[in-house]
Amino acid sequence: MSEKTYKHFICVSCPVGCELEVTMEDGVATQVTGYTCKRGIEYGIDEATDPKRVVTSLVNVKGKQMPCSVRTNQAIPKRLIPDCVEALRGIELTPPVKIGDVVLKDVCGTGANVIATKNFD
Amino acid sequence: MTTKLTTNAAKAQATKLTVLGEINHMEVDIAIVGGGAAGLAAANAAYDAGITNVAIFERETATGGILKQCIHNGFGLHRFKEELSGPEYAAREHEAAVERGIQINYQAFVLSIEEGPLLRVISPTLGMTHVHAGAIILAMGSRERTRGMLQIPGTRPAGIYTAGTAQHMINLEGIIPGREVVMLGSGDIGLIVARRLAYEGANVKMVLNRSHFSGGLRRNIVQCLDDYGIPLRLLHTITNVYGKNRVEAVGVSQVDKATKKAIPGTEEIIPCDTVLLSVGLIPENELARAAGIVMDRGSKGALVDQTYQTSIPGIFSAGNVLHIHDLVDFVSEEGEGAGRAAAEYVKNGGAERAEVVEVVPGSGVSYVVPQRVTPAAQGKVLMRFRVRNIYKKPTVHVLADGVEVKKFKRQILIPAEMAEIKVDAELIAGHKTIEVTVEAGEPNE
Incomplete structure (x- = not known):
């Protein structure tokens, strides 16, 4: 018999903010309750198993006072955010920089690229 | 002090800047105060509506307003159908303006709005300039409340x-x-x-x-x-x-x-x-107030009709200077609305302003934009408002001179998120006052 555990989340898919309860068995989400629409099921399962976030940060640009803003081009596992931010430290871009330029490929083995979100001449 | 002044005067002469006492004049069809999300969208929409002589007056050295420092993602889901960071969103709007040849004046500080309408502008490149405009769009955004407040x-x-x-x-x-x-x-x-x-x-x-x-x-x-x-x-x-x-x-x-x-x-x-x-944020309306534009105490922005025209004909207002938004996508949409309306004003003059219908916030509602609907309104009139409390399963009632003409059901309304309804213009026309109220379906916490 596997042990059942319960995780609780507030769904952020819309302003209603349903209070979700996700039943976990052996690390697998087996049931979601408390949702009003099916987006809640998806959100609950994602949050309970491996929540993902887009990470945004800054890197330095050679010869410029202003740093360049960057983001991951897709959501990465939330648990890797500190590693991702750390991996960006010490990176220095050389101008010109265009929006969409890849700053760091396959960050922390996630398959996501970190891209520039600002232009520098 | 003296040395500094001398240096500045010398510099001014060397770069042929306007010296004190000389006033330059500029004529534009539409002048826009502020080059943030609202101003850029307004300029582009006015251009697309056929008015090409459009100028933006931006206080900073770059467009984008607050978007420049909002490096997080989540912008543009409605407008671009993808999640962008603030600088990316701003860059797209800026590029659209550059493609259209919109004149963008940087470090241009608008001192006042005068009759004409006319903007008194000062900048390192323009010097002291009077901008004579067919129409003006106010897009100055907002400021944060401070410790002093x-x-x-x-x-x-x-x-x-x-x-x-x-x-x-x-x-x-x-x-x-x-x-x-x-x-x-x-x-x-x-x-x-x-x-x-x-x-x-x-x-x-x-x-x-x-x-x-x-x-x-x-x-x-x-x-x-x-x-x-x-x-x-x-x-x-x-x-x-x-x-x-x-x-x-x-x-x-x-x-x-x-x-x-x-x-x-x-x-x-x-x-x-x-x-x-x-x-909290406060719309930055010093210019509007000094110009004598009628303000709404609820929204802390100008009082406008459904075309975002203020109490002074030919002056429009959109974005956070009109009322505080949560999503930039709606700021852009509003800017476009004001841009199109200003273009229409330049082409055909102002619409009939007599017999306007007043729109007022009722129970549970802190403000409604627009505050006026003119007889020219057609189709559906978009009304945006904020509620004063958390309402679960609420009903939004629209009352015309005290009688309900329309109601809307919602899942939830909270003060943090702007709400909107669309009301048929024919339900509004001919009345004196439209009142928007909200009533909870389930008890509040």
Whole structure:
């Protein structure tokens, strides 16, 4: 018999903010309750198993006072955010920089690229 | 002092800048005050509506307004159907303006709006210039409320900033404002900044909120506070600031839900080196007020009709200067509406303004934009408003001279999120007053 555990989340898919309860068995989400629409099921399962976030940060640009803003081009596992931010430290871009330029490929083995979100001449 | 003046005068002569006393004149069809999301969208929409002589007057050295420092993602889901960061969103709007050949004047400070209409502008390149415009669009955005406005007692040390100032320091200057942070107010900018600080290794000890509900979007509470274990303390506020040169601690007290006042004797001393304030935005309307434009006390913006035209014919207003938005996508949409209306005004003159219908907020509603509907309105009139409290399964009632003409059901309405309804113009026409009220379907907390 596997042990059942319960995780609780507030769904952020819309302003209603349903209070979700996700039943976990052996690390697998087996049931979601408390949702009003099916987006809640998806959100609950994602949050309970491996929540993902887009990470945004800054890197330095050679010869410029202003740093360049960057983001991951897709959501990465939330648990890797500190590693991702750390991996960006010490990176220095050389101008010109265009929006969409890849700053760091396959960050922390996630398959996501970190891209520039600002232009520098 | 004398040396400095001489140098400046010499520089001015060398670069052929206008010297004091000379006033340049410029004629444009549409002049836009502010090159943020609203101003750029207004310029592009006016151009697309056939008015090509459009000029933006931007105070800073780049367009984009507040978007420049909002490096987080989540912008543009409605407008571009993808999630962009603020600078990316701003760059797209800017490029669209450049493609159209919109004239953008940087470091251009608008001193006043005069009859004509006319803008008095000063800038390093334009000198002192009178801009004679067929129409003017106000797109100045908003400013944050400050410690002075909140009247927080205590000492006046360094280390107290608004959340937006902290965001500017971190994202545009690469400076961390402090290490041990207490935040007052849970507006969206504050929540986003709390997460940025957590990323950069600062300790955000707590976020305090005077009322029993947050002023920020729920998504931001989950993804900016809960994700990093930052506690949100509702019904708490700062009642004292300690520290001589730098903030050393704050006094945090509980707030009575009914009276909204701090409860004496509940003060707890929280050591910290930085206090951030995220307690709301105020539309930046000094120019509008000085020009005699009629203001709405609820929205703190100009009073406008359904075309975003203010009480002065030919002057329009859109974006955060009109009322505070949560989503930039709607700011752009509003800017476009004002841009198209201003283009129409330049081409065909003002619409009939007699017999306007007044739109007023009723029970549970703090304001409605537009506040006036003219007989020219056709199709559906978009009304945006905010509620005063949390309403579960509410009904929004539209009353025409006291009689209900339309109602809308909603899942939930909260003060942090702007609400909207679309009302048929024919239901509005011919009445004196339209009132929008909200009624809870389930009891409030």
